[in-house]
Amino acid sequence: MVASVLKIKGISKSFGVHKVLHDIDLEIAKGEVHALIGENGAGKSTLMKIIGGIHRPDTGSIEVDGESVAFSNPQAAMAKGISLVHQELSLVPNLSIAQNVFSQREPTNWLGFVKWDELHKRTRELMERLGVDIDPATMVAELSVGIRQLVEIAKALSMDAKILVLDEPTSALSEKEVETLYRIVDDLKAAGVSIIFISHKLPEVFRISDRISVLRDGRMIGTVKAEDTDTDEIIHMMVGRSIEEMYPPRASSVGETVLSVEGLSRGDELSDLSFELKKGEILGFAGLVGSGRTETARAIFGADPVDAGTITLHGRTVKFKSALDAINHGVCYLTEDRKDLGLFLTKNVRTNIVSSSLKKFASQLGLLQHSGIEDTAKYYVQHVKLRPADDKPLVMNLSGGNQQKALLAKWLCADPQVLIVDEPTRGVDVGAKTEIHSHLRQLANSGVGVIVISSELPEILGLCDRVAVFNEGRITAVLDGEGTTQEDVMKYATM
């Protein structure tokens, strides 16, 4: 057994009352490629930020080369040879490749002036080591995402990184760039660099890693050798939690098609998506973050343009130019980002509830009937069981669950025929979650077509009649909610 270069023991981390990491152990051997996988929100990024010195753990210890360390900032981690290559690239676009690679560490003469020749020579050497022949004076803004990633890796190498953390490095790369990255990972490994590889895509995990560690709900489920396991076992480790919540009974019967979408496409985000939504059913959109679920919803809602595709509502072809247009046709979209895109935080509950249906409370001359607004708001406060049962508190002073109920009330008030809800129970406690589920089912039973986008597989499978699985801008399968397992969905979401 090769010596461990990094040894983590008993790491826990909470943000406020929310515990995101429970007692994590992890060992990384010298020169190994170690994949770290798990669902969205499993705690991968938090763990990596602790290793990289961005967050500090509440408890637990970190050893690098047998020496106990406590990083107070990313620079301290880098000094010990740990470098993070972020999902969101951290380069400065208006500076050159060389300036980015040697940011704050440019070789200077005794007067403090940058020695440009040496800076460029050393950058060129690093880039050549990564197999790229490029002028080090090129501005980062002019580079493709793939090359930018290589610049980040060059930056890490320039600091003599012993451990390189690659956080979803292939998510924005073309196929050719991915192959280049694999080759670089193999080269670095041969040179004795350890690599922690975070990914959602199981085929690539098996392609390049030696060992795989699985996180779920902030706990380390286990570490296995890649050659001793298979996709099924890994998926089971990723999703194998028990379903704690109770879901309302499914639709007994569904009616005619309310909404049908054909050939929806935009750039490489959405490619030729087609599906149908029937009256009275709840259709689930499953898939990983960035697989095109939210983009599809926004495109239908008229919030974003599309390149191609037909949307048919009640048998009539429609093309919404704006959210207003969609709302007027009874198509509503509850956003996943309630604070920035959904609610008016500094306004009270009443104002928020009527915000998408103001025109309904106006006379022909446009004069608002304030008593009607008050009565309606009070009705919905009762209907969604808001706590406190009052329409006057400012929404920003409500809990997450109550904010989400207020957001739901806002769209119920708009009287939708088709309601698309995006992550309707994110950051919501179990009680409010069950209530939101029963409202959605009630809505479907009353004849409204409901689409639920969720990253929580138990929610999708428990709530929905049918499930469309999204993968890289395509729908790879439409499955029955009943009888489908999380493993089935995961297979289509990661293939």
Place this chain on the structure above:
Amino acid sequence: MAISKSATKSSVREFVGRREVGLFLIIVAASAILSLLTPQFLNLNNFISIATGMSYDVIVAIGLTLVLTVGGIDLSVGSILGLTGVVTTMLLRAGVAIPLAVLAGLSLGALLGALNGTFIAKFKINPFIVTLGMMAVARGASVVLTSGYFLSNLPAGYLAIGQGKWFGIPIPIYATIILVIIFDYLLRNWEPLHSIFFIGTNPDAAELSGIKVGKMLIVSYILSGVLAAAAGVFMTSRLAMGYAQFGLGAEQRAIAASVIGGASMSGGEGSIFGTFLGVLLLAIINNGFVLLGLSVYWQGVVNGLILVIAVGVDAIRRMRRGEDRD
């Protein structure tokens, strides 16, 4: 009957807690102090002179309150007042009929406002920069058109707009009161204008709620321009001349009055009646300066301080509220 008692209590507290009520009490207090300090304050002629003097500021500040409510700012109102006044008086001197000249002035105000609004809503340029540019352009154009001269010799019919009286009260005072009542009512009750509260609070959420964000942004700046132009008409007819420097600093007083009256520099809040009280408070303070024989040069200092204090208090209020979050 504990329930109804506490309900009454809370609605009393709500009423007293309203910005307008607090502001009204401050105005009463300031008036009381001034009437103790000088016998000239509590006097009908003095009140009419205060009311006439503040009428231009009120009209400009109505527009500014709308723009602040929608989440923007308009630094160009003073310059638009100046330029539209100059253009109207030049047309009158060229023999254009009074209604046409006034209409031309108001249309120019609408056009300049529409330009502001279009750059801000369509090209997403910072409203501060757009209207700062418009402020310089409009003021510069006024000076170019007049070469710095006063434009007098205006027709008597035009002067009647600003100098005429009904029952001893100058017409601009009536116009101001009517505009305050109309815009206060519309902002509270007319759905299209009421929607600017949503836009100013969260433009992205407003767009996704089906509110016409771009259109209402432009409309707000147009109203701001038209109202500034209306103030320009009243001022030039009242003072019987057009002059390139009219309206200098009006934006500063209008911002201060709007914020004192309840508008927020971060948008989503504003009250026309509150703004009216804000202008009244500033006017009474300035009147006090004159009556007490203090140097007029200090007025600029005090007005500036009031602006900074009003905006500062607003910022602190928002910070406090922000702490309640999570």
